[in-house]
Amino acid sequence: MVLSDIEKYQRNLEAQKRWREKNPNYQKIWHQRNPEKSKKYGRDFYYRNWEKRKLESKMRRRRLYSKNPIPIIERQRKFRWKTKIEILFSYGGNPPKCACCGEQELGFLTIDHINGDGAKQRREATLGRGGHIFYLWLKRNNYPEGFQVLCYNCNCGRARNNGICPHKKSMVGKYEI
Ligand SMILES: [Zn+2]
Ligand SMILES: [Zn+2]
Numbered sequence: 399m400v401l402s403d404i405e406k407y408q409r410n411l412e413a414q415k416r417w418r419e420k421n422p423n424y425q426k427i428w429h430q431r432n433p434e435k436s437k438k439y440g441r442d443f444y445y446r447n448w449e450k451r452k453l454e455s456k457m458r459r460r461r462l463y464s465k466n467p468i469p470i471i472e473r474q475r476k477f478r479w480k481t482k483i484e485i486l487f488s489y490g491g492n493p494p495k496c497a498c499c500g501e502q503e504l505g506f507l508t509i510d511h512i513n514g515d516g517a518k519q520r521r522e523a524t525l526g527r528g529g530h531i532f533y534l535w536l537k538r539n540n541y542p543e544g545f546q547v548l549c550y551n552c553n554c555g556r557a558r559n560n561g562i563c564p565h566k567k568s569m570v571g572k573y574e575i
Contacts, residue, residue: 506551
């Protein structure tokens, strides 16, 4: 008797079904018998489901957020502040202070690019407009050199006075430049 491909396939399927009925833990047996395949299968499964799981966790976060956003916002705020404090301590000493005028008010302190090429560097590292993402970048890159703590006054003053804080080179009366 010659079997067609479809018949062979059906026979195999039935044999497989019978074997599985006899061995209820057939999945486990298969994994033990095919360790390499099993590993590969697990890996493939992991990657196939990567996007799905990412989406699921995003939706879960979204659901939680829409139910009660306050604790999530509060947690984010705390995390961002904690990161900023760590950065200020790493670059501004203990307690952190402005490298120019000595201001210690945390609400005024920020990170300044010593060479004044912040915008360029941020563009290259795609760090957005600075702020939290920039602070995280500093942390992840092990606090690279070239940055210092300044207060906003000295930081903005430098930017407007060719890189020298007006505390050091006054702009008073300089109505023309
Ligand atoms: Zn200052
Ligand atoms: Zn200054």
